[in-house]
Amino acid sequence: MTIAQLLLCLSLSMLCISSKPTEKKDRVHHDPQLSNKVHDDAQNFDYDHDAFLGADEAKTFDQLTPEESKERLGKIVSKIDEDKDGFVTVEELKDWIKFAQKRWIYEDVERQWKGHDLNEDGLISWEEYKNATYGYIL
Secondary structure, eight states: OOHHHHHHHHHHHHHHHHSOOSSOOOOOOOOOOSOSSOOOTTTOOHHHHHHHHOHHHHHHHHTSOHHHHHHHHHHHHHHHOTTOSSOOOHHHHHHHHHHHHHHHHHHHHHHHHHHHOTTOSSOOOHHHHHHHHHTTTO
């Protein structure tokens, strides 16, 4: 190996060692989306309705008259106002949205549990899980 080849190998090694990685890794855990709808307030408020009410409740509100909708929203706002001062703070609104999203998750888990607990004993055995999940194949 000549001196020129040795210097070239050494230079390339140093270049590789000192270079920054090209792949950017996202180390932040992002909260899941509050809705699967597009968030564009200029067009519509469907995303906000899903986030604020939960997807199932938002569907119900879509079928109400404006008067009924206003009345029901008034009742919800009083639930959001935890300190009962007549105003909804940003923190109270965030807490409500988290509650609405968790409520949907818990209801979905309950629905899934009932669908897998075939003998309704409060437990899901492997046999029940297998039949509920793969039964249509067997």
